Amino acid sequence: MKLTDISIERPLGITMVILALVVLGLFALPRLAVDLYPEMELPIAAIITSYEGAAPAEVEKMVTKPIESAVATVSNVNEIRSYSQFGNSMVLVIFNWGTDVDAAVNDMRDKVDLIKGMLPDDAGTPMSLKMDPNTMPIIMFSVEGPDLVRLKTVAEDTIKPRLERIEGVASVSVTGGKEREIRVILDPAKMVTYGLSTAQVMQSIAGDNIAGSAGTIDIGSNELSIRVLGEYNKPDDLKNIRINLATGSSIALGDIATIEDSFKKNATISFMDGQPSLGLNIMKASDGNTVQVAEKVLREVDDLNKILPADTKIITVMDQSVFINDSISSVTEHGLLGALFAFLILYLFLRNLRSTLVVVIVIPISIIATFAMMYFGNQTINMLSLGGLMLGLGSLVDFSVVVLENIYRYRQNGYGIIDAAKQGSSEVGGAVIAAAMAQVLVFVPIIFVQGLAGVIFKPLALTVSFSHLAALFAA
Structure with a gap:
């Protein structure tokens, strides 16, 4: 029995199948990852x-x-x-x-x-x-405050751990700020006088700057661990380091060098509105949803701004989710506008509101069913997949228009509703299937293209193919 005959003789069953596809699509839609571009794995x-x-x-x-x-x-x-x-x-x-x-x-x-x-x-x-292109920061923040040294401590000890605990966040990097550094500036003349080399001085400093475990001691039934705390914390600690000379005596490091408590030279400097600040870069996990992760991060930042000192603020500099939402909203808006124009054009030619609605209802059914196929095909909602959906929007109603027009012709010739539906749909069924398969086969080979072009355009080809198959079934 043909599918068209089943559809006509068992309308309730077909209606339930269509509703199941719609429900499945609505279930899959919020679970589809939203990103700007397809997931790309560059070799x-x-x-x-x-x-x-x-x-x-x-x-x-x-x-x-x-x-x-x-x-x-x-x-x-x-x-x-x-x-x-x-x-x-x-x-x-x-x-x-x-x-x-x-x-x-x-x-x-x-x-x-x-x-x-x-x-x-x-x-x-x-x-x-x-x-991995997906490891680029999805959000960049600027942390402002009067003291960059304290600001970096707050960023690394408070802000960074809380943001890294958010589900979907892979890592948080801190740029800018000041990092403490104790500098040892050797006097070349004194080094020559005492016959010392830079390597000797470095060896003496490293030999005393030790912290770690030194074994255990058994005291009765107890076992105690020994830990050596020999790290330098102040410049004065370095001044008293003894360096052995060739004569057998030794000299203090402070006698041949100047010890400065300074800051490490920064490889990157962050400014916000002309004032020095810290930069925070948020990287999402490879399987994370950019929009959802960004929403969670922004909520956490709002909470952090409430508990941080009054003179410390976290300001959003770049948010990739805003651009993604704007881009997807723009594509969606133009898609809805295209559907409206399709409705008006169909009504202009069919001159029958009921027939027009029958044809136009194929558009939302096909699009929602496409979301279900995208979910099971491990695809994401991005610019290219939505572009493919909009690309096939006009042709989604073509199959229904051909079937409906042929049924209408049989009705004009005096056939009953059931007979006209059977004869009209079966007569053009092969041609409609051939037309749909021809359009699908145009895009399917793109799936097998190797290289960057295949990675980028595969979602577009799959979306066009999915939407046409859904439209064919609905027709």
Whole structure:
């Protein structure tokens, strides 16, 4: 029995199926992640290593080259690029499209661990990172206050932990502010006079600046742990450090150097309205909903502003969710406007309000059913998926118009309602299915396109295909 015959002879059953699709779509809609662009996994990873004080040529020879040789043996590597700068090395590894980047990064990290011993002692631990566009900050805040030192303490001890506890927040980074640093400025003339080198002084400072466990002591039935507290907290502590001389005697560090309690040189400086401030960058989890996470963060910031000191404020500088909501609202508004124009054009030609409503009702049914298919297809609501939905909006009513017009023709020839519906829909059913499949097949190949184009346009192709299949079923 044909689907059209089932629809005509069992209207209640078909109505329940349509209602089930609508309910399923309405259930899926709030659970769809909302983002600006589709989720993109770029096959690119980076290995970043710090080597303070080293020139670019030295960084390339001692750090970059060994890391390049190690990661070259990782499978599915397409290209390796490296950048050696003053005190810093970055190796970019570009994999073939379709590679499981998480597994490749883990493999790459294992290879780098094998050559850690070959790197200079002063070099930092290589960090392996996956390039993910979704790790860009979704919200940027500015923290204002009179004292940048106290402000940074408040930001790191109070604000940052509370924001990182929010569901969907991956990390919070603090930029700007002042960080305490005790500087030891050596006197070159005295260093030469006493025959000392910078390495000797550094070794003496590091040898005394120790804190940690030193074992245990058994006292009767009790076991007590011993902890050494030898870290320096004040400049005067450094002045009294004794440095051994070649003559067998020693000299205090304060006699050959000036000790300053200062602040670390900032790599980044944040300003708000011309005044120094702190910057807070909020990164969401890879599977987080940008709009929902932003709403939770903003609510938490409102609560923080109430408990922070009166002279400290958290101000929103950039909120990606605002742009996403505006963009989606704009697309939705134009989609509704297009549906209204479709209704007016159909009424102008059909000249029958009842027939027009029968055709136009296909639009919301198709769109809501599309949301259900997007949910089960692991898609998100973004600019491209909504664009695909709006792209197929005009053609969603085409199938219904053809079926309805043919049924109307049979009615004009004297057929009854049931017979006209059966004959009219079955006569053009094959043509309508062929037309719908032709439009779907135009977009389906985009799903299999490799590279960045496939990642970007796959949601558009899927949405157009889903909406046309839903419209075909409704017709």
